[in-house]
Amino acid sequence: MTRAEILAGIDQIxxxxxxxxxxxxxxxxxxxxxxxxxxxxGVDLVVALEKKFGCRIEEADVRKMHTLGDIYEYCSGLVxx
Numbered sequence: 001m002t003r004a005e006i007l008a009g010i011d012q013i014x015x016x017x018x019x020x021x022x023x024x025x026x027x028x029x030x031x032x033x034x035x036x037x038x039x040x041x042g043v044d045l046v047v048a049l050e051k052k053f054g055c056r057i058e059e060a061d062v063r064k065m066h067t068l069g070d071i072y073e074y075c076s077g078l079v080x081x
Contacts, residue, residue: 001079006079007072009052009074010052011025013045013048014068017044018035018037018045020035025068027068029068030066030067031071033068035068042062046062049071053075053078055079061074
């Protein structure tokens with residue numbers, strides 16, 4: 001999977017699963033403050049990402065993710081080939 005495909009997959013999860021407006025999907029967007037996610041959404045997001053990319057995301061890593069860019073980088077590092 002290419003980086004572009006990974007980012008598109010994450011954006012799809014955000015728009016379809018969390019009803020985030022596509023215009024807000026920028027790397028610097030903060031998950032809580034800008035995109036309106038709460039802690040329960042965070043759990044759902046992790047589950048959706050794990051299903052989409054067939055990987056395991058560690059809790060310690062999740063706690064370091066504060067922006068959409070953090071998610072892009074993390075998932076790209078796990079999946080990109």
